[in-house]
Amino acid sequence: MIDPLDAVAAVGRGTIGAVRSTGAVALFGATGLSHLLRPPFYGRMFLLAFIEFSYFSLPVVALTAVFSGAVIALQSYTGFSRFGAESAIAGIVVLSVVRELGPVLAGLMVAGRVGAAMAAELGTMRVTDQIDALGTLSTNPMKYLVAPRLLAGVIAVPLLVAVADVLGVAGGFLVSTVKLGFNPSGYLTSTFNILTTTDVVAGLVKAAAFGFLIALMGCYHGYNSKGGAQGVGAATTSAVVAASILILAFDYVLTELFFAR
Amino acid sequence: MSDPKIRIRGLTKAFGDKTVLDGIDLDVEAGTSMVVIGGSGSGKSVLLKCILGLIEPDAGSIAIDGRDVLRLPRQEREQVNARIGMLFQAGALFDSLTVWENVAFGLLAQHKANRFEARGRAGAILAQVGLDPSVGDLSPAELSGGMQKRVGLARAIAAQPEILFFDEPTTGLDPIMGAVIDGLIVDCVKRLGSTAIAITHDMASATRIGDRAAMLFRGKLVWQGPAAELLDSGNPLVDQFTHGRREGPIQMELRR
Structure with a gap:
């Protein structure tokens, strides 16, 4: 006989587990951030994380942005040319890139690249006792390892997204002018006419939030990994999956905040 | 007699329903070396991690220079930790x-x-x-x-540091390199005048490093005495362990 209460118990266990891990992540993030306000500060660690986040992610983010912009121009042309609305294409490209695709695609790419590397590095440090060793050498591991990475994520990803925005629009511009025969100056004029400061700011705020989430997930899962090579692998997977889902969820929430009227 | 450098009383730690440390009492006098021996999984590493504050014990007290470090505010705790050095098993x-x-x-x-x-x-x-x-x-x-x-x-x-911890310092080394490392450890501890705790299951190493020794078995300290007496302690548990006999009061637990 299956006891119907087993189902209730399973739901309860799942709920308690979800609440507990949400609390643990929040506490971890808050502790990490609080270390940014109290000395000592590890500028070198911040710089290393910042370069990893920004400079080394630039190629992959740039390619993603160019092709996304180009493909939107192409797709919207096939749709809009049917009822003579080609003039809207410049606006479609710039708004979708700046508001959505720039931050979200850059965020997902960086989550796969930097978030995974962070979880693997911290996870290996955990299973080889290096994190415990920091504690015996008068160094708080949260302050030394986590806080600089969180800050680097918040600062670096918006910069990346700013570059992605420009390149995404450039991708759309190239396809529209070279392949679809648009007038270049006309295209640029309608691009800048439709774009508002709110669009850009909203996109960059999203990017900062995504950068924080990527660093938080990479650090949290790496820091708490256990059980040797397999544990590090699991931590890396969790970091990327959790960051990707959180990016998409927070994208909806932030869009609701900025644009829903 | 002055207070011991490290005084541990009633230290208890369980992970889930597995009790790893069960009411440990241990004194380490200043300037001496204590060797803690015990089988794999007997809680030796957990003991060191509790003293370092890396693991929070469930009950008991750990006093260093007479101050209970488990009840210190975090900043003072970090100052105490700054006086402790540790050699990790795999180097870390x-x-x-x-x-x-x-x-x-x-x-x-x-x-x-x-x-x-x-x-x-x-x-x-x-x-x-x-x-x-x-x-x-x-x-x-x-x-x-x-x-x-x-x-x-x-x-x-x-x-x-005033206090040095060694976690299986000779594990994974050949016997000669093990002896060399033990010699270096003894030199360093003497030169610094430090108080040391080493955990090991290498008997040669234990007698070289330690002034005193203690054996941990199933979360309890079953024997304490001078390290020189490890090999003929008269305690059946210690005898079986130090001589590596298969037969004796210690049964290898193959399941938990």
């Missing part, structure tokens, strides 16, 4: 840093030296553990196991 060297940055890590963290001075002092400390100062420019991954242990030892003694 920071592989993103060079050897000299590893050795000087504590000095730099405590602002006892700038990078230039720290580098010179790291070279001198490396020489104390028998390594050429030029090793300082290598990365830890380029070193052999014995050299990594030496660098780990150099890092542990760099800030001249």
Whole structure:
């Protein structure tokens, strides 16, 4: 006989587990951030994380942005040319890139690249006792390892997204002018006419939030990994999956905040 | 008689329903070396991690210089930890840093030296553990196991700690290198006048390093005495362990 209460118990266990891990992540993030306000500060660690986040992610983010912009121009042309609305294409490209695709695609790419590397590095440090060793050498591991990475994520990803925005629009511009025969100056004029400061700011705020989430997930899962090579692998997977889902969820929430009227 | 440097009373820690430490009482006098022996999984590492504050015990007290460190506020706790050095089992060297940055890590963290001075002092400390100062420019991954242990030892003694912990210092080394590392440990502890706790299951190493010894079995200290008496203690548990006999009061637990 299956006891119907087993189902209730399973739901309860799942709920308690979800609440507990949400609390643990929040506490971890808050502790990490609080270390940014109290000395000592590890500028070198911040710089290393910042370069990893920004400079080394630039190629992959740039390619993603160019092709996304180009493909939107192409797709919207096939749709809009049917009822003579080609003039809207410049606006479609710039708004979708700046508001959505720039931050979200850059965020997902960086989550796969930097978030995974962070979880693997911290996870290996955990299973080889290096994190415990920091504690015996008068160094708080949260302050030394986590806080600089969180800050680097918040600062670096918006910069990346700013570059992605420009390149995404450039991708759309190239396809529209070279392949679809648009007038270049006309295209640029309608691009800048439709774009508002709110669009850009909203996109960059999203990017900062995504950068924080990527660093938080990479650090949290790496820091708490256990059980040797397999544990590090699991931590890396969790970091990327959790960051990707959180990016998409927070994208909806932030869009609701900025644009829903 | 003065207070012991480290006084542990009723230390208890369980993970889930598995009790790892069950009411440990242990005194370590200042300037002496205590060796804790015990089988794999007997809770030796957990004991050290509790003293370092890396694991929170469920009950009991740990007093260092008469102050219960478990009840200190975090800042004072960190000041106590700054006086403890530890050699980890697998070295736990920071592989993103060079050897000299590893050795000087504590000095730099405590602002006892700038990078230039720290580098010179790291070279001198490396020489104390028998390594050429030029090793300082290598990365830890380029070193052999014995050299990594030496660098780990150099890092542990760099800030001249009052208390030193050694987690299985000879595990994974050949017998000669094990004896060399033991010799270095004894030298360093003597030179610094430190109080030391070493955990090991290597009997040769235990008798070389320790002044006194204690045996941990199923979360309890079943024997304490001079390290020299380890091999003929008269305690059946210790005898079986130190002589590596299959038959005896200790049954290997194959399941838990």
